[in-house]
Amino acid sequence: MKLARGLADRLAQIRILAMDVDGTLTDGSIETCKGAPSLRSNVLDGLGIQRVLARGIIVVWITGRVSDAVSRRAAELGVTEVWQGESGKLARLMDVAQRHQAAATHIAYMGDDLPDLPPMRYCGVPIAPPSAAPAVRREAIYVTNSRAGHGAVREACELILSHAVSREGVKPD
Numbered sequence: 317m318k319l320a321r322g323l324a325d326r327l328a329q330i331r332i333l334a335m336d337v338d339g340t341l342t343d344g345s346i347e348t349c350k351g352a353p354s355l356r357s358n359v360l361d362g363l364g365i366q367r368v369l370a371r372g373i374i375v376v377w378i379t380g381r382v383s384d385a386v387s388r389r390a391a392e393l394g395v396t397e398v399w400q401g402e403s404g405k406l407a408r409l410m411d412v413a414q415r416h417q418a419a420a421t422h423i424a425y426m427g428d429d430l431p432d433l434p435p436m437r438y439c440g441v442p443i444a445p446p447s448a449a450p451a452v453r454r455e456a457i458y459v460t461n462s463r464a465g466h467g468a469v470r471e472a473c474e475l476i477l478s479h480a481v482s483r484e485g486v487k488p489d
Contacts, residue, residue: 323457326441327479331422333368333433334376334409335469337386339428341446342465361465364473365393372478376412378405380431406434406456422462426472428464443472 335341341361365375365402376397377390378480383400399408403428413423421440425432428448436442436455444456454458458475459469 320361323441323477326421326457327424327476328440329422330373330424330476330480331418332374332413333414333426333473333476334378335400335425335426335472336405336428337377337379339447339464339481340432341469345467361469362389362393362468364396364470367477368473369394370475371477372413373476373480374416374418376404376409378408378435380405405431406438407440424472424476426469439443441476443475450476473483486487 351395353387353402369375374397375393375395377395378399379386380402381400387398390396390450393412397412399412402408409423409425410416413420419440420438423439424443425435425439425445426445427433427436430449431450432452432456436444438450441458442456443458443460444452445460445462445468446453447464448456448459458472460471462471464470
């Protein structure tokens, strides 16, 4: 895969993968089940998240909405950094980075809409799905081939894993 100049070096530094939920982890649709919003997610994305977590990369979900379905899916996957009802995504991301002693260059952020622009501009590797708002796609250093909710997060996870350096300083086989 041909990457933008310098992207491989940036990917090797990633310690935190943060993302929006609606329109990134999902296709942006909101379905209701018995009056409560449900979360339609892709198993490929879920396995990608679990693989990233297993490599010691912290996964963070930051979303403007509040949904029990998001909490349940995060618990299933082992994502413990879940922030819902966040209007200031950048402030939350900076707080997470500080707590984990991570520089902005150690963070990849995946988003799809205008509230995601500040964290995308802050992080070292901004990523977007192809359905993202035009301004978000322009800000992204990598736009996935897969659509949101249909493997885009898995693609981002595999991209990071293919360049990740282990804590011992060794690249994976």
